[in-house]
Amino acid sequence: MPQLRLALAQVNATVGDLAGNADLVVEHCKDAAARGVHLVVFPEMMLTGYPIEDLAMRASLIKASRATAESLATRLQDEGCGDVVAVVGFLDHAEDSSQGFGIPKNAPLNSVAVMHGGRIVARQAKHHLWNYGVGDEIRNFVPGHEINILQIGGIDVALAICEDLWRDGPSAAAKAAEAALLVVPNGSPYEADKDDVRLELCSRRAREGECVLAYVNLVGGQDELVFDGDSLVVDQDGSVLGRSGQFDPELLVVDLDLPAATPAMPDAEERFGGLAIRRTIISSEPFAAYEPLPVTQAERMPRHQEIWTALVTGLRDYVHKNGFSSVLFGMSGGIDSTLVAAIAVDALGADKVFGVSNPSAWSTEHSRSDAAEQARRTGLTLQTVPIAPIFDAYQEALHLDGLAEENLQARIRAVIWMGLSNQHGHLVLACGNKSELATGYSTIYGDAVGGYAPIKDVPKTLVWELARWRNAYAVERGETPPIPEGTISKPPSAELRPGQLDSDSLPPYDQLDAVLDAYVERDLGSADVIAEGFDPALVERVIGLVDRAEYKRRQYPPGPKVSRRNFGRDRRVPITHRWREKL
């Protein structure tokens, strides 16, 4: 059977950076050429980054993206890798689409260009547009109606883009067209516990299509999304032939033995379902026989390490892609800021991490000492600014009490962090967790300030799990556990009044998180939550808190999505509404 050396370019594109992303393509194509690769596949929307949201409809970006794709094809040839077939995602527009109601302005296409020999030899636009959760593609793109069959080294290769794979169609079309390989560029964000679904889908589609399937995904952070890579190749039985690691860029090279193409000629009328089949013969002779490379198959990360790495990746890229290099945040000695500190040190290095301790009259001694202990363990810089004199100056004028007085302390701290941020150029991090966001247990313009919120999608019970995991991981590797044990074991408190505990205001976190998992993550109605055995009073209390906290969540900084449904673009509800679940 003919051989094909395939490369999956799992890269970290930056939204809007056409030149930088094109450089990444060139770099990887040169690497691929040097390694004898015949076909290299880049992720969805490689040249523009993903997702570009309403930027897709800007005529100037469409024009620039198309021009970048054209010049990139030439440049690949000029730089000596024009013989490699490169599949490169980019923003295109439909030539034949009329403008008008219901058609996104400028008819943008989520496309791939197939580059070879200095030119674009084929184009294909995504058929099925992602329209749920964080995806808004029907708003921003028009669908394509063609599927390409590329003959490379005498092997027929079919193309599909991301969401297309989740629908029936491409694999059946690949089968109908007798393609031996289906390649699928993706922009598929990380979600905890999603991995097996992805492999299972690829295996199923490979079996359906009776073809090898190559799935190529982005890595890196983009606003609230983190892309985890996990690029893979499965054979026609659904068995894994190669798999990339997660979260890091990688050029995975996989050698394939594939059935030779049947001698079908281009036929303008060939169709499958609603799709026109376009055949392009790039090279019909099999490549000279060669010795296959050994199979590379990365180990999957264990669950906690995977989530941890998503959080680290999200933070690192948000900081760097927004032009910062260092971060600053309040270190109360509580578990949340302690976990954020450990993530930040892993993401940026201790010399880029600045903690601020702002003790008040109600801060306990162990909180101060826990913060100092963590600074000692990790090497981050800890500064202490007591808030009492500032608090007194406000109270001289305002005489606040109760909740207003508690919030005042949180806001004084925030003003200090923002002042230090403005003075020294650090990005401020908000340290709230998902359980807090869900229930509104935070002070708006207080602990909720910041440019990025690394653990906003992590429920409190998972915060503790991750802290324990990170310490154990350090011990395994003979390193100092970054998180002081006392921080993990003490009962959580906002320390805004004497003896305050979270449990004064919230249900126990194990119960709270279980209800939130049902109501938010799994999107069940209250009746269904109760049917799972929860106390109706608990359910009513939690749902009431969630429904009333929408405004606070809107004001919260962005942070990495790791769950099925984050409190970002996954779940869009009006701020002003009076819908109450009946219990």
Place this chain on the structure above:
Amino acid sequence: MPQLRLALAQVNATVGDLAGNADLVVEHCKDAAARGVHLVVFPEMMLTGYPIEDLAMRASLIKASRATAESLATRLQDEGCGDVVAVVGFLDHAEDSSQGFGIPKNAPLNSVAVMHGGRIVARQAKHHLWNYGVGDEIRNFVPGHEINILQIGGIDVALAICEDLWRDGPSAAAKAAEAALLVVPNGSPYEADKDDVRLELCSRRAREGECVLAYVNLVGGQDELVFDGDSLVVDQDGSVLGRSGQFDPELLVVDLDLPAATPAMPDAEERFGGLAIRRTIISSEPFAAYEPLPVTQAERMPRHQEIWTALVTGLRDYVHKNGFSSVLFGMSGGIDSTLVAAIAVDALGADKVFGVSNPSAWSTEHSRSDAAEQARRTGLTLQTVPIAPIFDAYQEALHLDGLAEENLQARIRAVIWMGLSNQHGHLVLACGNKSELATGYSTIYGDAVGGYAPIKDVPKTLVWELARWRNAYAVERGETPPIPEGTISKPPSAELRPGQLDSDSLPPYDQLDAVLDAYVERDLGSADVIAEGFDPALVERVIGLVDRAEYKRRQYPPGPKVSRRNFGRDRRVPITHRWREKL
């Protein structure tokens, strides 16, 4: 010709308040019955309010909405108005739609129920879903595929829902089915200068359909949207037969003489385009002849009054629908906070409006006196809290300078407002204008704090125009102009350092707003903006400011959309991006 007394119920629904919205329907149907009305039409999604965003996909809300519609039909009969045909928007779901990829969960429908004689006699779902600007209906609904022809008093009446009217189809279907009247429930948000487009469209569709057309719209504020009503009826020549006022609830009654229905019988096979035509005979005999009422045709508001009323309505409903009754904000004596004060007094009454003056060392004497003068003129409550002692307490610890020191002052003020808000229950207003939001000329967590931002969609040049208009309007009516003249005429300054002027940091506002109008409002690329004759250096400067201020805009409170493209759901771009328009 048979007569029909038609009523257009232009009401202020509240999102999620099924019971309250059903009460509104009953109240208006009783009024309609008392006035001899045969057919009363309510706006789109009457029972749930509009837009409900992802709440549409909650099974519990769908179930409750359907149950409310069923029980409402019975209740209308029980309360003595079952003879009136009522067209009531509600959230339904498709019975026949399969679940799966690409189909919104639970297959929600944006529907209307036709109620008569104690039951729902017909249902129709929107065909064309709104999918641009602030509309996300393709995300949240599945489309309907039927059009109803209701025979009422021997007259054939066709139905279409909002966006359907903007596409070809309903009017042609109405014509094909020989309907004499096309009724269209809407949830159509206010936009300055949009009114004539709406009338023009209705007239065109009436002429196309050779029928009378009745357009019924919501009034009131919902998060960032303001609905302006402007319900109207046009005849088959496109001439206005009746028109409601703007922004206020109203039951507009219009008497029509319409051609009798041709004796078509229900025919399951009747279709037009992709739509199945469903005929329902409610009453085939003409109503007894009666004396028509005189025509009601409200005057359109002049442009500035219309925008002003939109701002007042948006603020009033946001405050009340979120359970507040009073507002508080910083009164610097500048034009922005002065305008907000005047809007708030018009919306809520002076006794619900609390201004806080926070003079610093750099506050000018005229700023303090202008704020006091406005308080005197309008009757709002003004409190003064100097910030110097608090500023000194911070600086004792932080020693900030430059921009960090300037921002510190703005943030100290914000903490004071939020403290007073928490203590006394006022909603804090942010006073920034659209030119500031566009360029990022504000202090995050400083002047940008608040629960609502009444003028965030008003460019600075329009801020001045509205101030002058409001004063002139007061003079016309023999009232005291609310805005001190000095506030309007002095050069704008943030007063965060000695002698500071906005013009130190920004282009002159007339130039800035003109470029923003081209780049943001009309969505032109930089080359097209320059082609309009603007200085390329100015364009580059302004676009650079706009592209870098996305994060600040995300953190800004919601406020009423009055322009074509606000900085809210109209224009969604990533925070993290490196796309720069080429000049």
